[in-house]
Amino acid sequence: MTPERDPCGSTPPGPLASLGWDETLTAAFARYPAQYRPGRVSCRQRTVFDVITANESVSAHASGALRHAGRLPVVGDFVVLLSQPEAAVSTIVDVLPRRSIIARGLPGRDGADQPIAANVDLVFIVTAAGRDLNLRRIERYLALVNASGAQPVILVNKADLAGDPASLAKTVAPVAAGVPVVVVSALAGTGFAGLAPYLAPGWTVALVGSSGVGKSTLINALLGRAAQETACVRIHDGKGRHTTSVRELFVLDSGTLVIDTPGLREVGLGTVGGGLAETFPEIAELAFDCRFSDCTHAHEPGCAVREAVDAGRLSRARLESYLRLAGELAFAQEKAEIGSARSERRRWKGISKQARDFRENKGR
Ligand SMILES: Nc1nc2c(ncn2[C@@H]2O[C@H](COP(=O)(O)OP(=O)(O)O)[C@@H](O)[C@H]2O)c(=O)[nH]1
Ligand SMILES: [Mg+2]
Ligand SMILES: [Zn+2]
Incomplete structure (x- = not known):
């Protein structure tokens, strides 16, 4: 039996599969022409990355475009490399979609x-x-x-x-x-x-x-x-x-x-909220019986979660921990919104300055 041939010719050589490469990545990589090759970041320094490819490990810099877009790869990322024969260091031109x-x-x-x-x-x-x-x-x-x-x-x-x-x-x-x-x-x-x-x-x-x-x-x-x-x-x-x-x-x-991963001294929750209900499944379950569907379980009347604590069916430490993390998450999300509003303002300032410069220079 002959192995199936990939019609696009973009399937990377076997060893990439052993690096955790999958079909989704093959599809994402398919649009890159032959001189580009995929690899996986194994080490990150400030501006230099070690990338494992199908047959070697290379040092690479992130392209200016990725740096300006704030899309720097992290360890575990699958990236697209462009290697110029005369340059010692390759360039990472893209970070392929992340599955996690x-x-x-x-x-x-x-x-x-x-x-x-x-x-x-x-x-x-x-x-x-x-x-x-x-x-x-x-x-x-x-x-x-x-x-x-x-x-x-x-x-x-x-x-x-x-x-x-x-x-x-x-x-x-x-x-x-x-x-x-x-x-x-x-x-x-x-x-x-x-x-x-x-x-x-x-x-x-x-x-x-x-x-x-x-x-x-x-x-x-x-x-x-x-x-x-x-x-x-x-x-x-x-x-x-x-x-x-x-x-x-x-x-x-x-x-x-x-x-x-380096030992993290502080582990902020970040802004992604999806993790809380899964982490406290018994609280999520109890919450179905709270009077208000958006109950925060902090002070609302008819809170089934606090009732469970009073009745000894849920540990108080567990609820306190949930409340602390939920509060932190809300704060982080608010901060992120303010942060993105601020960078949006900066972006508009840049654009309006460009427009002004353009108007001012037009008359010359
Ligand atoms: N008693 C004991 N000590 C351990 C064990 N595993 C690691 N250590 C010690 O814990 C210290 C920190 O280990 P390390 O691997 O550097 O921790 P890391 O910071 O999480 O990478 C070292 O002194 C290890 O020898 C273990 O199973 N039992
Ligand atoms: Mg260590
Ligand atoms: Zn509640």
């Missing part, structure tokens, strides 16, 4: 979300036994992941530090709300069998969680070698200095793609 995007609100800025990783199928929310085992933080990460388009899995690391590892899963269960919980020790190498179902070939798995919970140790254990050895290519940053940064996308022997 993990983003967080960036505290103190115009309210724009900060993308962290793209095209992720599954996210391990990593937490650790001991001080980091913070249920409220897990809820926050769940809301973030539920809004991203990727599936969450809660991973409790450092089981070796807990007297009774089984109790760890039980502690987390009330906030997991049906999301799988896996307890491991990256250091002792225990519990990894529980991860196997999530490490399918061609899947992209991202690890998120506070700094120090053991994400890098876990990736090293999965890789069976020190990930630090595979740091990004050293590149001159234009000021004559070398910049280094650790690679963030790895390919396991199983064919799973793993993305490490």
Whole structure:
């Protein structure tokens, strides 16, 4: 049997499929002529990206057009490359449509979300036994992941530090709300069998969680070698200095793609609200019985959610956490609206100035 030929001739060579490439991407890439090639961003420095293509890894700059449009790629993005034979560095000319995007609100800025990783199928929310085992933080990460388009899995690391590892899963269960919980020790190498179902070939798995919970140790254990050895290519940053940064996308022997993310000190929820109902399904369920369909469960009369708390059917901590995150989300959305209104004003100012310059110069 002969393999099916792609009529457009745009199907990238086999290895791209093992990078998580899919049919949708093939369709999006089809309009690019032969000198362009697709690849996946494995490492992001300030202005330089490492891109894995079907047969090599190259350094690339984002095109001016992408930079001006604020469409910079992130780790995990599938991009379109243009390589000039005489130039050492390739140019990223397009970012292909994302099937998921993990983003967080960036505290103190115009309210724009900060993308962290793209095209992720599954996210391990990593937490650790001991001080980091913070249920409220897990809820926050769940809301973030539920809004991203990727599936969450809660991973409790450092089981070796807990007297009774089984109790760890039980502690987390009330906030997991049906999301799988896996307890491991990256250091002792225990519990990894529980991860196997999530490490399918061609899947992209991202690890998120506070700094120090053991994400890098876990990736090293999965890789069976020190990930630090595979740091990004050293590149001159234009000021004559070398910049280094650790690679963030790895390919396991199983064919799973793993993305490490830097420990996030602050995890703002961003502006995408879709994640809350999924993160607090029991509250969403109770809300059907609130008197007002737009009940915020904060102060309205006839609130079924607050009644459930009073009756002991819903934990108060859970409702408080929901209210805190919902409030934060509303604030972030408002800020983003103001931010986009402001940049819209700036845009119009630019346009009217152009028009004025044009009028003033016309008479000459
Ligand atoms: N006891 C214990 N320590 C661990 C485990 N996994 C990681 N650590 C330690 O936790 C510290 C932080 O680990 P690291 O992988 O750098 O965390 P990251 O910031 O999330 O990448 C290191 O000192 C690790 O040796 C574990 O399963 N058990
Ligand atoms: Mg790390
Ligand atoms: Zn209510």
